[in-house]
Amino acid sequence: MTSSSSPQPPDVAERSYRSPAGIAGGVLLLGLAAWLGGDAMLRGTGNTPWLALAALIFVVPLIIAFTLRPAVWAGTERLLIRNPFRTITLPWGCVEGVRAGYSSEVFAGGTKYQLWAIPVSLRQRKRAARTAARDAATDVTGRASVTAAPLRAPSDQAIDDLRELAERGASREGTPTVRWAYEVIAPAAVGLALLCALAAVG
Template identity: 65%
Template sequence: MTSSPEAPEFAERRYRSAAGIASGVLLLALAAWLGGDAIVRGTGRTPWLALAGLLFLVPLVIAFTVRPAVWASEDRLLVRNPFRTISLPWSRVATVRAGYSSEVLTETAKYQLWAIPVSLRQRKRAAGRQQRAAAEGISDRATLRPSDTPDRSPSDQAIEDLRELAERCARREGAQGETAVRWAYELIVPSLVGLVLCVVLYAVI
């Protein structure tokens, strides 16, 4: 009789902004429609200007809407921001916090979590629910149950989960190491080339 492998204690978590992805897809579709029409039907330098504009804008739209993501495992936090990817072993994470933006801090640097945008409206709604719960007596310690606790805004809850994970996993053997940063040249270079082409084409018109 063979024993089945033990289930992992922690499943990797992934955070992405659904609203950001949706807006990015819409912007890319709009750019493809307008730019494609200008390339196919335009005359003179118009097709070249449209092509240069797409080369400049499309990487930026992808970078700021579709690309941002955060992965959290037992060993590290992987942050994919618009123009760089940061790999942070939990031992290097000092704290994770959310003010007007979501951030992860080390002893020497601060990185923004683009994939977990802070919604002040959702935070205000969550605070309102907590106030109503307190007024109804739910916050009384004698009667408080986990199911009675008002939910928090999604971004604040995600930050709290990451903070707890950082505290719990910081001493793991696999969570040691150095911070690694990789720049997204596959987006930076095409966008810069498109910008240069736009400037050159406008200059010669």
């Protein structure tokens, strides 16, 4: 007997994408915040230590949200996007398109989601284009030939990878799910409330 169901694409190892520059910047900003805030709490007078503490509670989650938190995981079943304040799970069957213009974006269920972990660098894109043009060889007949695969900017290569996975997993049905990152939003809101209260008290 033969099965009437269509064959499923083979499983692929999950791929992860993050921004090294974002992570490095986040570590530096956290170190700066700890240094300035710690100094204010230890040496400050009056309500300065409390203001510094409230500022740290407010600022640290935001630094983490915009630098260390963004990530993208792509596997056989779905695309998982972790942005600053939301985590979006997209089964490949609901993905309508992936593109990289001035930012990296995925379209699913009639909604556009940005990929914070895959920032687009126009400088890297231009550098890749110049390198590819320089590496193009000319044979003795005067016809241009490329001796190696065209060099791509990292963001463009990542988008190509995601498009390939989306095509493979087009049969994986499902609907987008979105979860808000309350572990980031709640402490930032508490810190902001403390700052406002301390400012009002004077």
